[in-house]
Amino acid sequence: MGSTTKRYRADPLYILGSIVEHHFVISQLAKRAILGRYRGTVLGLLWSLVTPLLLLAVYTFVFGTILQVRWVSQSGGNAEFAAILFSGMLVHGILAECLTQASTLIVSNPQYVKKVVFPLEALPWVTVISAFFQGVISTGILLIYLFFVEGSVPWTAVLFPIPLFVLAFVCIAAGWLISATAVYLKDIAQMMGLLTTVLFFMAPILYPKSALPVEFQSLLYLNPLTYIIEQFRAVVLWGELPNWSGLxxxxIASVAIAWMSLAWFQKTRKGFADVL
Structure with a gap:
């Protein structure tokens, strides 16, 4: 009798192919996740607009009016510290949400694990889309802020999806790797808070890279957020084109890691039902 073990796709094309093949399931679950975040609140989905607006208002008052902090880019451009801080926190928030949600993604959805035909590999995409939904809205708020408070928006701001698109591969790689590993190692969920905090302070969010001694500046690039934050600020705040070769x-590195993470997820998923 032949083996009935199901083989799951883990080829490089399936990184994006998974979202195409299961687009209906992913879109429905993502919609539920986005709306569910604000279910039962008075403002509902408007909170996705109100929250970044309030944050920008607070940052502007504290850092612009009280502390009068300025941040000068290496190219000589300058912007309100509030906008710089907000842009960095925006990028960090996307990855942080993906990391945090991934740690309980499979464990908290055992009903999907026990459905033989359910595409489990689609679940991390739901988290990524939900996180990027808020990220894109926050970017829109930031652009409006730049227009009304600083008087102009660089034309290069239209390129903001490019660094975020690259970040998406980091997020989905983390989603597949962490969600699968957390099924077998419950400590993963407890580590995510510490990890996201380390990523925050080890990226140029609160301080410019130039604030560090030269010999330590390169260490910031061990943080996957550093380069994306720099490129996001370059196009949105400084009016610079992205570093195409660097991105x-x-x-390429992010896609390679995503491929390995997908392979790990597909290999380990066979034991999910036994553990859960």
Whole structure:
């Protein structure tokens, strides 16, 4: 009698192929996740607009009015510290949400694990889409802020999806790797808070890279957020074009890691039902 063990796709094309093949399931679950975040609140989905607006208002008052902090880019451009801080926190928030949600993604959805035909590999995409939904809205708020408070928006701001698109591969790689590993190692969920905090302070969010001694500046690039934050700020705040070669290399590395993470997820998923 032949083996009935199901083989799951883990080829490089399936990184994006998974979202195409299961687009209906992913879109429905993502919609539920986004709306569910604000279910039962008075403002509902409007909170996705109100929250970044309030944050920008607070940052502007504290850092612009009270502390009068300025941040000068290496190219000589300058912007309100509130906008710089907000842009960095925006990028960090996307990855942080993906990491945190991934740690309980499979464990908290055992009903999907026991459905033989359910595409479990689609679940991390739901988290990624939900996180990027808020990230894109926050970017829109940031652009409006730049227009009304600083008087102009660089034309290069239209390129903001490019660094975020590259970040998406980091997020889905983390989603597949962490969600699968957390099924077998419950400590993963407890580590995510510490990890996201370390990623925050080890990225140029609160301080410019130039604030560090030269010999330590390169260490910031061990943080996957550092380069994306720099490129996001370059196009949105400084009016610079992206570093195409740098983003390309970063993207290739991210896709390679996503491929390995997908392979790990597909290999380990066979034991999910036994553990859960």
């Amino acid at each position: 390309s290399l970063y993207g």
